Amino acid sequence: MSRSVTVPNVPRPADSVDDFAAVSGPSATGSLRVALVHHWLVGMRGGEKVLAALCALHPQADIYTLVCDPRRIDEPIRRHRIVTSFIQRLPFGRRHFRVYLPLFPMAAEQFDLSDYDLVISSDASVIKGVLTRPDTPHICYCHSPPRYVWDLYHTYRREGTSGVLQQRLMAPVLHYLRLYDAIAARRVTRFVANSRAVAARIARFYQCPADVIYPPVDTGFFGEARRRPEDFYLFVGHLTAYKRPALAVAACAALGRRLLVVGDGPQRRALARRRASGVQFAGWVSNERLREYYARCRALLFPGEEDFGIVPVEAQAAGVPVIAFDRGGARESVRDGETGLLFARPDVEGLTEAIRRFESQEAGFDPLRCRENARQFDRSIFLNRMRDLTGRLLRRAKMPPLPDPRSREEEG
Numbered sequence: 547m548s549r550s551v552t553v554p555n556v557p558r559p560a561d562s563v564d565d566f567a568a569v570s571g572p573s574a575t576g577s578l579r580v581a582l583v584h585h586w587l588v589g590m591r592g593g594e595k596v597l598a599a600l601c602a603l604h605p606q607a608d609i610y611t612l613v614c615d616p617r618r619i620d621e622p623i624r625r626h627r628i629v630t631s632f633i634q635r636l637p638f639g640r641r642h643f644r645v646y647l648p649l650f651p652m653a654a655e656q657f658d659l660s661d662y663d664l665v666i667s668s669d670a671s672v673i674k675g676v677l678t679r680p681d682t683p684h685i686c687y688c689h690s691p692p693r694y695v696w697d698l699y700h701t702y703r704r705e706g707t708s709g710v711l712q713q714r715l716m717a718p719v720l721h722y723l724r725l726y727d728a729i730a731a732r733r734v735t736r737f738v739a740n741s742r743a744v745a746a747r748i749a750r751f752y753q754c755p756a757d758v759i760y761p762p763v764d765t766g767f768f769g770e771a772r773r774r775p776e777d778f779y780l781f782v783g784h785l786t787a788y789k790r791p792a793l794a795v796a797a798c799a800a801l802g803r804r805l806l807v808v809g810d811g812p813q814r815r816a817l818a819r820r821r822a823s824g825v826q827f828a829g830w831v832s833n834e835r836l837r838e839y840y841a842r843c844r845a846l847l848f849p850g851e852e853d854f855g856i857v858p859v860e861a862q863a864a865g866v867p868v869i870a871f872d873r874g875g876a877r878e879s880v881r882d883g884e885t886g887l888l889f890a891r892p893d894v895e896g897l898t899e900a901i902r903r904f905e906s907q908e909a910g911f912d913p914l915r916c917r918e919n920a921r922q923f924d925r926s927i928f929l930n931r932m933r934d935l936t937g938r939l940l941r942r943a944k945m946p947p948l949p950d951p952r953s954r955e956e957e958g
Contacts, residue, residue: 578940580607581659583667583676586643587614587623591784592761592856593689596740597668598622599762599928600687603936604666610657612650612673613643631656648719651675651726664940667734670853672723675730683939686734687759687932690744690853691751695724698788728752736939738932741854741875757935760878761856762925767833768863769920771841773913778804778824779901780843780866782836782857785811789850790871790892795822797847797897805847808839840864845886845904848876849897855879858886863920865913869900879923885916 582604584597601607601622609628616624631653633639633646646653654675659665665682667674670689678684694702699720728751731737737756739745745756781794791813798805799822807817808828818827831839840846846861846868854875858868862879868886870876880886889900 578663579661580604580664580666581610581662582607582626583610583657583659583665583669583673585669585671585673586612587619587628588640588643589615589618590620592854593668593670594619594623595856596687596689596761596928599925600666600668600932601626603929603933607666608662610659610676612653613640615640629657648722651723651730654730664936666936672727672730674734675726676733678733681943683943684733684735685738685936685939686731686736687738687740688744688748688756689740691731691747692723692727693788695720695727696751697747699724701788736935738935741878743874743878744853759928759931759935760923761854762928763856763859763863763920763923765859765863765917765920765924768837768840768860769865769917771837771864773841773865775844776842778806778843779845779847779869780806780808780839780861781847781849782808782839782861783850785809785813785817787813789852791849792817793849793892793894793897794847795820795825796894797849797901798825799823800894800898801901803901806839806843808836836860837864840866844908845869847897847901848880849892851892852876859920859923862886862916865916867904867908867911867916869897869904879919881915881919885911885919 582597582600584593587594598620607626609623609626611628612631613634614628614630633643633649633653636646639646650672654673655677657676659676659678659682662678662682665676665678665684667676667684667686668689669686671692674686731752731754734754737748737752737754739748739756739758740761742758745758748754748756779798781791783789783791785791785807791807794805795807795817802824804824806826806828808831810829814827840861841864843866846858846866848855848858848868848870851871851874858870858876858879861868862885868880870880870886870888871892872888872890876888880888882888887900887904889896
């Protein structure tokens, strides 16, 4: 059984939300009932920023999610009615929900979405498997097919188990989830991928086409930074294995370069125990502080393989060059030799060589060119493209067309 999360002292959304009124007006869907579905709400990372933008498009929508910690999500999401699954009420469900991974499919199917005219899921897990009416369009904004059951299956089996029981259970559990995920994908009317790299995975694993709409980045906010580089490099992200923060730390230590690490996660203690000279850990910081760090660093180090990667776009919006691993979304957001450098080998030698190469041509990276490149990923473009795609899908489903408040303003 699902349950609503009550968020005190947060009003329901007004007709105009953020800058969406300037794009398409007060409400993108008028009287249509819209459900937004997201895997979990326990922090504000890239997926949650996409959800916040979808909230701007659909200010009256209800949100369904497996678990939610209202203290760790931003107000544009909190202002909506949020419905959680039974996992929220299981022992330690809110904080350690991943131990209930085998229950995720059943939890997703418990949500009753039969009263909604449009369902939009924001998914990197199996939440796309929600059940809808046959005539209800379901758009899935896919951050990636879950990598722990598809392309990174063997990596997660090696690195994600710490005991004999876990090792024995992981293979059958992930096999079951892979089968379910393939079935869940067939319940989606239209896939939207956050990058060409993810669109290729959707085509391979689900045999479905996908539109590519890049995630929303507040380039205006980060573009307000005044570039004044100091002698340190910057790493920003969740401190987990696939983002490779250890590689950034090791490379800077090998070169004797200063590194500021922004973020937290399971690798924090292990990285701190290395006591690498010149490496500082800032934890999670406010957007204002992050913007300041972008403005002051020499370059952003981005050694992981991301599905898209909002952080490199934020950095470029602040005029900062990016040194990124030449795989995944970085290939689409970083112009090699113009707004940063791409390196091919995800090891210490590969990254140190890239840092030396960057320093030999550092003066040639133009902050204005970095900012210009970032603007193609601006939030307003995401809002326009998602609204247009939704409108086309509703027309094919013979739903009422999306109202254009600008027309009402002209009539008035």
